[in-house]
Amino acid sequence: NAGVTQTPKFQVLKTGQSMTLQCAQDMNHEYMSWYRQDPGMGLRLIHYSVGAGITDQGEVPNGYNVSRSTTEDFPLRLLSAAPSQTSVYFCASRSDESSYNEQFFGPGTRLTVL
Amino acid sequence: AQSVAQPEDQVNVAEGNPLTVKCTYSVSGNPYLFWYVQYPNRGLQFLLKYITGDNLVKGSYGFEAEFNKSQTSFHLKKPSALVSDSALYFCAVDNTDKLIFGTGTRLQVFP
Numbered sequence: 690n691a692g693v694t695q696t697p698k699f700q701v702l703k704t705g706q707s708m709t710l711q712c713a714q715d716m717n718h719e720y721m722s723w724y725r726q727d728p729g730m731g732l733r734l735i736h737y738s739v740g741a742g743i744t745d746q747g748e749v750p751n752g753y754n755v756s757r758s759t760t761e762d763f764p765l766r767l768l769s770a771a772p773s774q775t776s777v778y779f780c781a782s783r784s785d786e787s788s789y790n791e792q793f794f795g796p797g798t799r800l801t802v803l
Numbered sequence: 804a805q806s807v808a809q810p811e812d813q814v815n816v817a818e819g820n821p822l823t824v825k826c827t828y829s830v831s832g833n834p835y836l837f838w839y840v841q842y843p844n845r846g847l848q849f850l851l852k853y854i855t856g857d858n859l860v861k862g863s864y865g866f867e868a869e870f871n872k873s874q875t876s877f878h879l880k881k882p883s884a885l886v887s888d889s890a891l892y893f894c895a896v897d898n899t900d901k902l903i904f905g906t907g908t909r910l911q912v913f914p
């Protein structure tokens with residue numbers, strides 16, 4: 690199993706550009722989520738999905754869109770990048786929506802918006 | 804609203820000494836509590852969790868954590884620290900299908 694994979698590892702954007710961060714998992718997990726990590730703020734939940742076709746907002750959803758057309762993939766879209774979106778982004782998954790199950794994290798995408 | 808506090812930005816300890824990384828939480832109902840570790844330039848790795856039952860839970864790499872309901876705490880402990888334990892540690896709580904993280908504590912173990 691590759692676990693949770695993310696691409697790209699690094700990305701530099703100009704303000705106003707759009708891009709999609711890719712996330713995939715091969716563990717047949719129902720639950721997937723996106724977090725951003727900023728210094729001194731820990732990880733904050735952006736969006737999550739409890740299964741294909743179902744998504745919901747987390748703590749900091751503004752400026753981001755998600756979709757879940759398959760169980761394996763959960764892409765994060767930035768429609769018009771802003772410098773405030775400079776961060777490290779992590780995708781995670783867990784087997785189902787049960788809150789007592791631990792999450793598995795990808796290696797992260799480091800995004801810089803100029 | 805549920806929240807997690809890690810009051811120490813950094814904890815320094817000598818190799819071989821016991822270590823404690825503190826975590827307190829605020830949540831209505833019964834919490835599910837987690838500890839994750841992040842090594843440099845890596846994603847987070849699960850260490851241990853408390854769901855119910857015994858207040859002392861054991862996890863990976865010799866770490867353990869003590870759940871204290873009256874003090875709403877879930878401190879991470881290890882009897883004898885290793886230099887390789889140096890990393891960023893996150894406490895997290897989940898009881899509404901959303902995992903909420905603390906701000907993290909950097910553990911530095913000196914030889």
